[in-house]
Amino acid sequence: MSLQIASSAFSDGDQIPSEFTADGPDRSPQLTWSSVPDETMSLVLICDDPDAPMGTWVHWVYYNMPAEMTELPEGVEPQPEPPAGGIQGKNDFGRIGYGGPSPPPGKPHRYFFKLYALDAVLDLGPGATKAEVEAAMENHILDSGETVGTYQR
Numbered sequence: 001m002s003l004q005i006a007s008s009a010f011s012d013g014d015q016i017p018s019e020f021t022a023d024g025p026d027r028s029p030q031l032t033w034s035s036v037p038d039e040t041m042s043l044v045l046i047c048d049d050p051d052a053p054m055g056t057w058v059h060w061v062y063y064n065m066p067a068e069m070t071e072l073p074e075g076v077e078p079q080p081e082p083p084a085g086g087i088q089g090k091n092d093f094g095r096i097g098y099g100g101p102s103p104p105p106g107k108p109h110r111y112f113f114k115l116y117a118l119d120a121v122l123d124l125g126p127g128a129t130k131a132e133v134e135a136a137m138e139n140h141i142l143d144s145g146e147t148v149g150t151y152q153r
Helices: 130-137
Strands: 004-006 031-034 042-049 057-066 109-118 141-151
Touching: 004 109, 004 141, 031 109, 042 130, 057 130
Parallel strands: none
Antiparallel strands: 004 031, 042 057, 042 109, 109 141
């Protein structure tokens, strides 16, 4: 069974409400997941936008979440080690934590919320980049799942 991830803020393929974007309070959306493999040691969440004009833009990097976690609440604090558990990395806005959609006017952009189940805990401190996390997860991915939201101005 494949890892499932969903949000109560938007359905897969639908528009992300403005409260979870730079046009609103820029809070992270609530996310839940299920079907995590039994061998999982930690979870990683990466949110990015492959439609950004300069190439894929990273909105959220969150790693070393405990394997028993099944959700993230709405509005995860933008701090290195939030109370929800795990460690947050640096997004392409240069900040720790979630940075919501803020595309240029025009066509809708897609925001992929990708969850990975790993057979290891990553040896990374707070503030790691997506590239650093992806390099550390190599050969440790047990399963993955994703949900996609869209946003346009």
